[in-house]
Every structure is written in structure tokens, then in C-alpha cells.
Amino acid sequence: MNLKDINYLDYGKDEKGTIVLLHGWGQNIEMMDMLGRPFSDKFRVIVLDLPGFGQTPEPSKPWSVEDYTEMLSDFLSSLKVKNPILIGHSFGGRIAICYAAKYETEKVVLLSSPFRPSKKKSSFKTKIYKLVKKVKFLRPLTEKLRKKWGSADYLNASEINRGTLVKVVNEDLTEYAKNIKCPVLLIYGQKDVDVPITEGQALEQLIPDAGLVTYEEAHHYAYLEKLSQTLSILNNFFE
Numbered sequence: 001m002n003l004k005d006i007n008y009l010d011y012g013k014d015e016k017g018t019i020v021l022l023h024g025w026g027q028n029i030e031m032m033d034m035l036g037r038p039f040s041d042k043f044r045v046i047v048l049d050l051p052g053f054g055q056t057p058e059p060s061k062p063w064s065v066e067d068y069t070e071m072l073s074d075f076l077s078s079l080k081v082k083n084p085i086l087i088g089h090s091f092g093g094r095i096a097i098c099y100a101a102k103y104e105t106e107k108v109v110l111l112s113s114p115f116r117p118s119k120k121k122s123s124f125k126t127k128i129y130k131l132v133k134k135v136k137f138l139r140p141l142t143e144k145l146r147k148k149w150g151s152a153d154y155l156n157a158s159e160i161n162r163g164t165l166v167k168v169v170n171e172d173l174t175e176y177a178k179n180i181k182c183p184v185l186l187i188y189g190q191k192d193v194d195v196p197i198t199e200g201q202a203l204e205q206l207i208p209d210a211g212l213v214t215y216e217e218a219h220h221y222a223y224l225e226k227l228s229q230t231l232s233i234l235n236n237f238f239e
Helices: 067-080 093-104 126-135 136-149 159-169 174-178 197-206 227-238
Strands: 008-014 018-022 044-048 085-089 107-113 184-189 210-215
Touching: 018 067, 018 093, 067 093, 093 107, 093 174, 107 197, 107 227, 174 197, 184 197, 184 227, 197 210
Parallel strands: 018 044, 018 085, 085 107, 107 184, 184 210
Antiparallel strands: 008 044
């Protein structure tokens, strides 16, 4: 991908470092910008539309978390950013985990971020769909069933992004998490049904220097539901 095609914001004062904000699946710059603006008096802030979302074109083929990580590394290098503070929500958090394990990173904030394949048991619908795919004369029904039963993220995605989604949700980032050396702040909602609190608890055990904050009555966008509290916690974490 041509780095010139990436849509991003770059603002603030680089007195204490650079904050890089990575949005979740199907989102864009607007979903993360409110976490950067309050710190722009002391930090340089970079918010980008990840490839395939917002105003950034999608890749030419499905990408893995590793592909997004390499893109981010090249992108930050082009902006002369070293040792960033990464803040990632959900899908963006997956990228932050991988990046921090591979490249010098000052701090990481993971917001409701998964890091391994879901352990949920296959639903009856999923089992039927897999069976239909296997039986030759039933295969023409697969697209019809996918449109009827597929997740909202999957149904709303382009063919390339569908391929990316399948890759991403099946990746296990456990070994990457173990290799993160910088401080990591974990913020999760106790009522999140998309990424359960157990994911945050597991990451707290895997990452050598990690602390978990949980919000009661909060869901997958816990950082927005408790925005003022989140900003206060971030301010303390950045000191």
C-alpha cells in the first residue's frame, strides 16, 4: 500500500512524546480523536484511518495483524516517529499488541481488545453453514446463508475486508503479548459481550508490566461510555 494514501491527523506539541490512536473494526478517526485532543498541549497526536476504513483505501488483498503492523511501522517511520505511545481499541488493540512486541514503544493502552480466537462454542447456525459448504450440491446456498446469518461486521465488509476479518479473528497474539516490555494499561467493560472481561484479565497475566482497569455497567465502547474517567486515567498513565 502507498503510504501517501493513508488518511490521518497529525497535531499537537511534541514535548512529551507522540500518541498514536488506532480505531476498532469498521470505525475511523472520529472514534478515537477525542482521546487525543485533550493531550495535544504536551503531546504530538497522530490519528489514522486504518487501511480499508474511513477515507483510507483498502489493501489489494486480505491482511493479517502482522500486515497492519508492518504498515504502521512504515507509516510512523515516514513521519519520523520513534518510541510512540499506542492507544488501540478492539481491532486497533490487536495491532498495538503486535507492534509493541516487535518495535520500541513507550507505553500501550488497550481498550476492549481481543488477542486470541474466541472460545465460544459454535452455534447451530455455524455448524449448519459449515456443513453446507462441505456438501457439493448444497454449496450454492452458502452465500444465501451468509447473508442471512453472518455477523454485522462480516456482512458490512467488502470481499477483501471479509478476508481480513477472517484472518484477524483467528490469529492468536499470545506470544506477542508475552514479549511486550513497556508498561501497558488495560481498560475493559464488565458487560462487554464482544470482548469479555476475561480477555483483559488474561492479558494482565501475560504482559510483564500491565495493569487492568474495569468499568462496571460498561460495554464494548467502555472508553466512550466513561470518557471523562478514561481521560483522567490516561493523564495519570502518561505522567
